[in-house]
Amino acid sequence: MAIDTTSSTSTPPPPVRATPDTSRLSTRDKLVLFVLCAAQFMVALDFSVLNVALPVLGADLGMSQSALQWAVTAFALPSGGFLLLFGRVGDLYGRRRLFLTGLALFGAASLLATLAWDPASFLAGRALQGLGAAAIVPTGMSLLTTTFPEGPARDRALGISGTLLSLGFTVGMVAGGVLTDVLGWRSTMALLAVFALTVLPLAPRLLPASLPHSLKDTGGAPVPHRPRLDVPGAVTVTGGLLSLIYALSTAADHGFAHADVIATLVAGVLLLTAFAVVESRAAAPLVSLPMLRRRTVAWGNVGGLVTFSMMSTVVFALTLYLQEVLDLSAFQTGLVFGVQGVMSAVAGGYAPKVIGRFGARRTLVGSLVGQGALIAALLGLNAHTWSVWLATAAVSLASMCHLGAIISYGLTVTSGVPDGDQGLATGLVTSTQQVGLTVGIPLLGVLATTSDDLLAGVHTVLALDSAIVLAAAVLVGLGLRTGRTASGSIEASGAFEASGSVETEALGAR
Template sequence: MALDTTTSSSTGPRGRDRAPRGRARPPARAGLVLFILCAAQFMVALDFSVLNVALPALGPDLGLSTSALQWAVTAFALPSGGFLLLFGRMGDLYGRRRLFLAGLALFGAASLLATLAQDPASFLAGRALQGLGAAAIVPTGMSLLTTTFPEGPARDRALSVSGTLLSLGFTVGMVAGGVLTDVLGWRSTMGLLALFALIVLPLAPGLLPESRTPERPRLDVPGAVTVTAGLLSLIYALSTAADRGFGGADVIVTLVAGVLLLTVFAAVESRTPQPLVSLPMLRRRTVAWGNLGGLVTFSMMSTVIFVLTLYLQEVLGLSAFETGLVFGAQGLLSAFAGPYAAKVIGRFGAPRTLAGSLAGQGALTAALLLLNAHMWSVWLAVAAVSLAGVCHLGAIVSYGLTVTSGVPDEEQGLATGLVTSTQQVGVTVGIPLLGVLATTSGDLLSGVRTVLALDAAVVLVAAVAAGLGLRAGRTAGAARAASGTVETESFGAR
């Protein structure tokens, strides 16, 4: 497959990115570009889970109290989610390759700082800097992928590989975290991330093409400040609520502040001539319904993993390592199924695949309601969560394609920033909104079943809503095409 960063099937000359001089990259180079981008995405996905099982060993070594351990996760989540939209837009304006490399270098240095930390302050600083690096890597890496591979089978295959590694990275992190902590200690989990960055960073400059919009509009500073502060407040509130509930004053204040700031952001964007976020883009059916599907699949699957972890260890008495193996089966099956995701999307289209994948995830989550206190339930958990993971993978790939298809290249950083922001917020909100029901219930097994029932219902409703919403857009688009209308739609599916 040839790579030509100046070509987009959906835009004319105005929508083209600035490409490197010379001829289109040969197929071998295309594979290397995909490897670099996916390796970086896998590294960030690994970071979401690799430290979780190491927290009990990390706390006593660094002097972090049990109540303070949540900051090992929150310190990463705040900047990684809060700065995604800003960095995605900065990549559009000032160069995606440049910002990607800067984020990769920062992530590697921060991982080394966390590895060598001797006190809580330096460790948490390393985690925060890791999150800042991830906020630059994820949207710029995704937009480099979507602008490098043109719409059609090439992009479908590339996003299928990326989605597979994203799903696999989270699962591998859970298994690898337990093994590394038992064998080499908790510092090896951070050292693994530093090693990944050290391998990828030297290869990236010579392989990745520079890519940015030809125009150089001014950065929307008021929009950047309000959306970043709003996301930081919202993620802090939800991350803290996952540990302490919604009753704390800091949770209530930051939750309200986050909602108000995001409301102000929307008002600012409606009046700014060069907005950070294009409101007409948000009104596109593919963007709106695609991101809804992404939000639901990430939030509800993270909740399933959380409550199943509690169930397997607290009800069935499995060890942390044995629990990791249950989710390891999910990762292996997802890796096997990953190459087929592009074929399914090619056959049915991304919108139908998204709705169908959500329906499958919801139905398999409902099957987990049969879990009980007998050990045979382990096999039900393995089968249901593994198959649900395959549907989850299909939803990841298809929602990314749904959101980014038809978006001009100069706005790909914004579109992929929305995709990855949805991912981060989804991972953050699921557990505090539903997961806490399992831990506050008098009987853990009963609480787990309640959460799984609500989880399945949310996913199934989202599947129907997204399917109908995207179908309505396709019908409207077909009617306009049949009548000869040539206007650009603002809230129709492409």
């Protein structure tokens, strides 16, 4: 009789190894993140550092009150208009190369604006700053998402980046007032030049080389048919975005009935419609329509557009309220927003953990609900001095929710996107940011500035702002819900599910 010896000779199971902590960043990872985040912080700073200095700047350079808007618009036009184009150029021809070019251009333009001798030279510097920013932002975000793989490491990286993005806008408001009072308006532009010239020497040594997308699968060898830039798409989308941003920026001062505003709004709509037609027929489109049909890309960007545009409107309305209704000084107003900045930084540390626990979709929707509810709390503001405490507490907590929305929408849009299309995805993310920062104040802020009763006007702005954010939360929640696509495949809606350990989901199947 044969003897069964399998039980006595079976190989013991291998020891269970602890799962490595993939959220830990190496020293080099931290340095790469520092370079990328410093550049993003610098661009965010540029959006607000000049605001307080505008009256002094105008008097020094001989710019009229009506011309001062161009100090902001000259930057916003190229920075928002060229984002999609430069995001795709980075994909096709190398992201690091374009990122470094953008940094060099931004630094040189900041020096030109610092040394400006008349309005024309100053506005030229601002426009070149915007062009440099349009190259830095999408390529910097692409380098971040391709350097840090999906999972806890990318969560942390995007958390830090989102925190500094939000903090940069707030710090700019505070620093702009202090620098202008102490050193003059030119110091605000000099600060940006120092940032750029500090980061530029470090970037080539630390940032990973990024091969053009067309060479990725060939080991760097040339391929017979290198993808070409979609020129008709680039012309129509850039022209459309430029027209739209110009119209909305001009409307803040002249109203929507102004002839220039109407003409450029119509031109923007027509050009963007033409862009959609061009992309549907292009062999190598600038924007892949299947990409836009991803639920995560489409609805994630809706959430991002709303959170940016509505929060910038709140900051604008509160600035008017604190200085015109409560008679606070510019410095005291800066302190209120300084508290907001600190709370945003705190939120940046916790947001990745929240996303890891609940997923990016739930975090995005929950953050929008929190932001809308806290903006509604600001309706309790009145003409009494104690309202400053309500303003400080509500806007700070709303900013924490706002930061959660920023990070979770960025994760939602970019997760699951192939590396070769990351420039496109992050171009959409950053276009949403720039357009959001541009459109909110013209759309709602004008209601406060044109009201006979400023406090009543501020209340109207805040009520509409809150309603829009809460409505967006509902729509984004429904749009990102898990469901079946037309092909019958399951389309995942969150970035990460909590199941004992953080696991990457398949975001928005094509």
